[in-house]
Each structure stands twice: as structure tokens, then as C-alpha cells.
Amino acid sequence: MGRMIGRRAVLAAAGFLAGAVALGSGDALAQAKVKVAGVYTVPIEQQWVGRIHKALKEAEGRGEIEYVWAESVAATDYERVLRQYAEGGQQLIVGEAFAVERPARAVAKDYPKTAFLMGSSFGPVANNFSVFDNYIQEPAYLTGMIAGAMSKSGIIGMVGGYPIPEVNRLMNAFMDGAKEVRPDIRFMVSFIGSWFDPPKAKEAAFAMIDRGADILYAERFGVSDAAKERGKLAIGNVIDTQPQYPETVVASALWHMEPTIFRAIAAVREGKFIGEDYGQFSTMKFMGSSLAPLGTFEGKVPAEAVAKVREREEQIRAGTFTVKVNDGEPKSSM
Template sequence: MRLSRRKILQLSASAASLPVIGSFSGLARAEGAIKTAAIYTVPVEQQWVSRIHKAALTAKERGDIEYTFSEKVANTDYERVMREYCEAGHQLIVGEAFAVEDAARAVAKDYPDRAFLIGSSFKPDAAVPNFAVFDNYIQDASYLTGMIAGAMTQKNNIGMVGGYPIPEVNRLMNAFMAGVKETKPDVKFQVAFIGSWFDPPKAKETAFAQVDAGADILYAERFGVSDAAKERKILAIGNVIDTQADYPETVVASALWHFEPTLDAAIKAIKDKAFKADDYGQYSFMKHGGCSLAPLGTFDGKVPADVMTKVTAREAEIKSGAFTVAVDDSEPKSS
């Protein structure tokens, strides 16, 4: 359920009469569903946030958490909303701190009896023991989609449209490019960033320019890119979510992020009175079930069989630890 600011303030007022919990471990002893609030700067339909939202709904259905959220929260309002949820008695705060890192950690310091599970490009800090970080380390699945893309390009020219050149975007693009080179070493890449997390028209226009420059496959890190591919009748590679059903003749493969292992680990830590400033990034790795290659759907049987054999073998090696996909956070460049 969405919680309006008015409702938050009403809950804040009622929470003022509750006994103050003196330490985080004291809160962790609470039984029953964990009162959880999520704060998103974009709509819940956006790829990255939609996966967090999905995992939270699953945990709610199991009875592990009570769940409320605010979406499209401006960066300038983020700290205020965090504090209002804390004052309203929420025990677990989930969100993203990519543009409000200092403010988010300051809030956590002021509420040591709350648990914070926050998307961040930075590492946990022992000085803020209740502030754990996570990120979408889905480079494993991205590598596999790259192997497929390399097999499907005819022009050896792939366009890539991202939001911002930050680590959580860069590592997926770099892994994808490495996968492409395993099956097609001589592919050229066009890399562009639109400077927004949610601007489908701009992403679409950027993708059109790449198609005009020779790309016959598009890496859709942002919404809008697959629309461009569909209109120009070329292929696209999905990211974070599975849009194959929406683009059955366009999206040949997607790397899926599963936030459930990350959230479930945090829930368990809270219930075990063991939540601390951990890095939850590992739970996005394929070996933990945090990412996967989406079913090919309508493209099942259209990708060369020998390549899919290689993809299946590589997937097994990733899961067993025999093969490690590099985590490369450097900004990818056109080639």
C-alpha cells in the first residue's frame, strides 16, 4: 500500500506514545511481522525498484513483514520521508541512497534502533552499525545474455543505452560486453548514457541514433530502448526484468535480478538479532539465486544450438564457482 505524507504524520503522532527502544538489538526481539517501509525515487514500475517491490510483496504474503512504500520521492525529500517512517515505528527501512548517501547514513545514526537496508555504491561503515548496503550484482546473468547477443548480431554492431555511468550500471554493461566477446570477439559497441533513471522518450531517441549508426542489437538498460528496437525491427537484450511477453519479436534474452535472497537475508538477521552493517551485494550473485537468465520464450530454438550449449555450460560453471564473471565497475566505452 502507498502511504501518503498525511498518513505518515498521523502514524508519527501515534508512535510518539510508544515506549522508546533503547538499542537496535532490543527492536530485533520484537515478534511477528517486521514493520517495513520502502522509499523509492522512481515509480515502482521502474525496472530496479520493481524487483525490490516484488520481493517485499512476497515477504508480506508470507507474513514476515508488514509493508508500505512511497514512490517518486524527490532526492530533496528523501531524508524527511526516511525520518517520518522511522518516527512512525517502522523497524526496517528499505531504499536507495545513490544520490542521498550522506543524508541516509545520518538518519540511520539518529535511529540506532531501526534497521536500514539501502541500495548504495559504497560499503558499510562500522560507525553506522544498523546501515547495511546492497546492489544489483547481476553480472553473472548479464554475461550470459552477452553470449547470446554475440551469436545473434549480423552486423557485429551493438548499441547500449544506460542511465548513468555508475558502478551498478557499469558492471552489468561490462559483463554483457565480455559475454558478447566470448561468442563474437570482433563486435563493436556504441555506449551512451541518458542522464536519467526514468526517461523512456530520451532512451528511445538515443537508441534510434545507435540504430542509424549501424547497430542491429540494442542493450536495453533503460525503458524505451526496446521500443526503439521494436519499431526498427531489430533485437534487444533486457535487463533486470523480463519484458519478453511485451516484446515477443524483439527481446531475445534478459538478465533478471531477484531481490528475494537479499531481503530474506535481512529479515532473518533481524529475527536472529544479528542485523549489522553488512554488504548484502553477494545475494545478487547467481550462486545465491539473486539473478538468472530469463526464459527465451518466443526465441527458444532461434538462438544457435551450439551457442546455447555453451551458455548452459557457462551457467553451470558460474553456479559451481568454476567460472567467475569479473565485477568491472569502470565506465564502459564505445569501441
């Protein structure tokens, strides 16, 4: 099952009243911590899952939940682990259904009193299966503007995991942002076929640098390492890795999972959890995403570009500028 922290919470709630586990027992739920389990197919160090884990740990630190998790769960084991947690009395199970949509939804159907909040490419179902995703295309667009302004060669390399909508929309938004400030910018796009393979991502990035890329879009871990070793620049995704790469990572599009997680926890506690799409809570409007501070690159990005980025950011927050959502697979332009 992978390493789990807080195993005490897997089966330790034997003293809970049966009604406290049911979604409809609002009064009982309000009296106790919500029991939450995270089921992840990759290590919690991976950036996407790491943001979910961070939000859940914050809720745990505030005394709102009892939290356990399983990481690096193989797709073939995912259904079994979901069922184990549901049988153990977890009230809310959070995870990723992208590669296991059918099994995950089957489990939810079998446990109608358990709330499921799953990353998914599809919609919610019934009254207990909600979906979410990292809709951070808005700050991704802004990082593209910065990259376009910083590139000297006019070539940007982009390394992703898989060409699925969740990745495609961010890459396409980034590309649109770069083209706004530099219409002649060119892109190299590559997918490594893995959610967590830093060495493979690094090699793909090296190949792009060899072909002229001077800025790399680091959708996967390993890309910024290649940029650092070759003296190039990188753009971060989901998390801010500038502290680890202070002379390499110029900007990052950040995902804040807290609005989504806190809302789901409150719904379970109040007995009001239903099947719905939480995607909007990852947008800038709901504080679910943001552009990381320039930090060590403050003063290094052209002032004209910074002003334009700030203007676009204000327009996005005000609702007067909309970043196009394009889920199609991004293509190289060279």
C-alpha cells in the same frame, strides 16, 4: 512523498511495545510482523526498484511484514522522508542512497535502533546501515554471449542511465560475453542522464539503429520500444520484458531481490541486524540472479551458442568460471 500503499502502517503501530522497535528485542520482534518502509526516488514501475518492491510485497503476502512505501521521492526530500518513517516506528527502511549517501547515513546515525538496507556504492557503517546492489554481472555476461551470436551487423547499441559502478559492471560483463563468441563485435554506448526517461532512452536507441546496430542492450526502459518499432532485437536487464516484447527481447539478466530482503527481515525479527554488505546475495550462487528462459526465442538462437551459454552457466554456478567485475565506464568501439 509520492503514492503510498498501506498508509495504515505508517503510524498505526502505536500499540507496539517500545522494545519491539529496538533491534535488540529479539523475543518481541519474533511475535509480530516487521514494520518495513520503502523509500524510492523513481516510480515502482522502474525495473530496479520494481525488483525490491516485488520482494517486499512477497514478504507482505506471506504475513511477515507490514509494508508501506513512498515512490518518486526527490533527492532533496529523501532525508525528510527517511526521518518521517524512522520517527513513525518503522523497524526496517529499504531504499537507494546512490545520490543521497551523506543524508541517508546521517539519518541512520540519528536512529540507531532502526535498520537501514540501502542500495549504495559504498560500504556498510555502524550496526544499522547495511548496503546492497544488483550484482547480476554473471547473467549479464551470458546475455552478451547470446547477443553476440544473434547479431548480423556485428554492432550492438547500449543505452544506460548513468555511468556509475552499478551500471558499468553489468554493461562491461555483457560486452565481455559478446566478445567471447564474436571477438570482432563492436559497441555504441550512450548514457541518458536519467534513471527513468523512456522517451529519451528510445531516441538514443533510434540513433544507434540508424548507425547500424541490430541488437540493443536495454539497461533503461524505452530501448526495447525502439527495437520493436524498427524490427531489431533487444536484451533485457533486471526484469524479463519478453512477455511485453515477444518478438524483440531475446534474453534478459534477471535480478532476484528475495534472498537479500528475506535475510534482512529475518535479521530484524531476530534482533540480529548489523551493518553489512548484502551484495553477494544478488549473485547466481545465492539465487539472487539468473538468466531468463529463452521463451519465444527458443530454437531461434544458434544451437552452438545455446550450448556454450549453458556450459558457462554451469561453470559460474560451480565456481569454475568467474565473470570479471569491471566498474569502469564502458566505451564505444566505433
